[in-house]
Amino acid sequence: MPSFFTINLNASRNLVRALPKDKGLAEARCSVKFFLLPQDPMGGIADSMIPDHMVSDGMVNRYLEISPPLASVIPEFQLVIDEIERSYVLGMMFSAVSASCVAIERVLNLARIQLYKHHATVKQLWNKGPLNDWNENIDALAKWGYLEEEFSDELKRIYKDIRCQYLHSGSVADVATHALKSVNAAYELLTIFLGFPADLFRFTSGIECLNESDPRFIEFYLPQLRVEP
Numbered sequence: 001m002p003s004f005f006t007i008n009l010n011a012s013r014n015l016v017r018a019l020p021k022d023k024g025l026a027e028a029r030c031s032v033k034f035f036l037l038p039q040d041p042m043g044g045i046a047d048s049m050i051p052d053h054m055v056s057d058g059m060v061n062r063y064l065e066i067s068p069p070l071a072s073v074i075p076e077f078q079l080v081i082d083e084i085e086r087s088y089v090l091g092m093m094f095s096a097v098s099a100s101c102v103a104i105e106r107v108l109n110l111a112r113i114q115l116y117k118h119h120a121t122v123k124q125l126w127n128k129g130p131l132n133d134w135n136e137n138i139d140a141l142a143k144w145g146y147l148e149e150e151f152s153d154e155l156k157r158i159y160k161d162i163r164c165q166y167l168h169s170g171s172v173a174d175v176a177t178h179a180l181k182s183v184n185a186a187y188e189l190l191t192i193f194l195g196f197p198a199d200l201f202r203f204t205s206g207i208e209c210l211n212e213s214d215p216r217f218i219e220f221y222l223p224q225l226r227v228e229p
Helices: 012-018 021-036 057-064 075-089 093-118 135-143 149-167 175-194 215-224
Strands: 201-203 207-209
Touching: 012 021, 012 057, 021 057, 021 075, 057 075, 075 093, 075 175, 093 135, 093 149, 093 175, 093 215, 135 149, 149 175, 175 215
Parallel strands: none
Antiparallel strands: 201 207
């Protein structure tokens, strides 16, 4: 019987990046206009209704320098993905940092807790719930083969130099740089586990899972799979 995932695709950058530069920038500007709209507009709104001067070059550049996951299998995380994107593109850097670090912490906890049963026991994490310190979750997920060493180290730096500094009244002088690092890390982590990663899925006429025995598919994707009656 046919089965499907209910997802919202975010593939607009794929089109923009495939176009010649000038045309791509114009299309990107049209996409950015929708970030200026209210979340609950009264009726239909087209990008032509928003003047070009409302979108700065900085907003267009920020739109193009990040790569949100194409989709999230868990709807609540799609809300997070969209919120991070909107904050960063509009230049709300502290909000982008905050949303990204919260997302990273949530995904690290979710992934470690849900995938634990499928892998070698990590004694100090036995029956543990969510953790505020990222390092143990990162080490466990790296040990199980989900996180590359370079990315693991980057997440640990973000925890120490950004998340803890911002949470505990540290300096926010370099907020734009911190925002980009946090956004990129959050999106990469979300993609690995919840964003239909390329090592686990292929997009053709539909969405094909390449390995249905992968613990990520079993824990995160299979429960969201809907079968048509």
